[in-house]
Amino acid sequence: MSKKRILLTHPLYHLASGRYADKFELKTLDLNAFQTSENPQQYLLNEVNEFKPHALYFIGFMMKFTHAKNTPKPIVNDHFFNNLVYKDLKLISNNGAGYDQVDARAAKKHSVIVTNTPDVVSDCTADLTLHLILSCARRSTEFEQRLRNGEWQGSKAIFGIDLKNKVLGIVGMGSIGKEVAKRALPFGMKIIYHQRSKSKEFPDDYYRASLDELLHESDFVSLHVPLNENTKHLINKNNLCKMKKDSYLINTSRGPVVNESDLVDALKEGKTLSGAGLDVFEFEPNVHKELLNIPNVTLLPHIGTQTIDTRRSMEKLCWDNIENVIEEESKGLTVVNEQK
Structure with a gap:
């Protein structure tokens, strides 16, 4: 045979x-x-x-x-x-x-x-998500760049933030989102999440039926949704402006979930977003050129599962x-x- x-x-x-x-x-x-x-x-x-x-x-x-x-x-x-x-x-x-x-x-x-x-991808992607959250919170990309430029901490002092008591808004509480929540809780973060229905694994008061409500409350917004016709450009100029002042966007899902040009504009304006942590990009392997020059943006080349x-x-x-x-x-x- x-x-x-x-x-x-x-x-x-x-x-x-x-x-x-x-x-x-x-x-x-x-x-x-x-x-x-x-x-x-x-x-x-x-x-x-x-x-x-x-x-x-x-x-x-x-x-x-x-x-x-x-x-x-x-x-x-x-x-x-x-x-x-x-x-x-x-x-x-x-x-x-x-x-x-x-x-x-x-x-x-x-x-x-x-x-x-x-x-099988949940743990390592959740680990990387926490890495991006920590990198944004402690502004490690900026500090590392200064150090590589021979500046030590640099002439202008910059400060990070603690994770304790910060609100982490998880968009998509699937297997990866759940692992992110489990990792964030020991840091003292408060968890809220948005998806079509409530998860039985978390208290009811974690749930936000409206994406706008989650964006408004969160210090960090972490995306964990599949890419489809409903989620393409889920994050765009119409709702980026609704994010909390000095908040951060984290994306380890799929690049086109975020309108990259709108994200760049929001980061440059600085009215809401303080930074972002991105492992995926809308037109990868190409990255929006302006993202490369915006402080406190951690960029990784789609390595969420690369262990x-x-x-x-x-x-x-x-x-x-x-x-x-x-x-x-x-x-x-x-x-x-x-x-x-």
């Missing part, structure tokens, strides 16, 4: 591919060729049609790092599925909690299961899903588009 075929859009870094090569026929996409292609979607489609995989091991974030100006988003969409020349594709195993580069509804229409890696432990766990869960669906003919372990 011939082996089932798995196409990898990205090499394995933390798991030995040999154990999977014994079970499956593997092929890894030429990442450089994909990223420099004039039409990345068509390049991926050609590779899939040629190799005819039963599963696609998919890392969505790398799809953004292309030179094509008009790359469809999501790149795996109804057009993609309609142009498959075979019907063996059963699974897209997405390496990452976010799967905005895959149209899960279109996949379901074509009977393709989509899985992701949700809970050896977490990346190994993510890869393992991806392959557990592949084995579950392709070998065991089951429904998948962490499915985002339940099949009928």
Whole structure:
């Protein structure tokens, strides 16, 4: 019996591919060729049609790092599925909690299961969120820059703030938001959160039904929502002005959740925001040039899950899903588009 075929859009870094090569026929996409292609979607489609995989091991974030100006988003969409020349594709195993580069509804229409890696990213992303909160509070980016410039503390004194008794507003109390809250409470922070419904894990008085209400009350606003048509530019000029004076915006979710130009304007005006901590950007890998020169803005290159432990766990869960669906003919372990 011939082996089932798995196409990898990205090499394995933390798991030995040999154990999977014994079970499956593997092929890894030429990442450089994909990223420099004039039409990345068509390049991926050609590779899939040629190799005819039963599963696609998919890392969505790398799809953004292309030179094509008009790359469809999501790149795996109804057009993609309609142009498959075979019907063996059963699974897209997405390496990452976010799967905005895959149209899960279109996949379901074509009977393709989509899985992701949700809970395994929660701890490390929450850790990084606290790092950004602390960096903003203690103005560590400014102090470090002064030190690197040979200024010690600099000629003009600047002061940070304590976290104790500060209000942390969490937008999206999913698995990551919950871990952020658990980490912030021992610092003496007060937690409030906003989402569509209350969480049973936190007291009722933590909940804010209105986003505006949360923005108005919070000293720190931390974003933990998926990217979709409802959350794109969730934070914009219309509500940035409603944030508390001397507050901070933290984003470790997805870049387009924030209108980056509006954020720059708010930071430059300085009427509400005192700073920001950003691990994601609207047009990454490009960063708004003015963000680079605004004091007390900590910028990181999308490293929320970039630890050896977490990346190994993510890869393992991806392959557990592949084995579950392709070998065991089951429904998948962490499915985002339940099949009928």
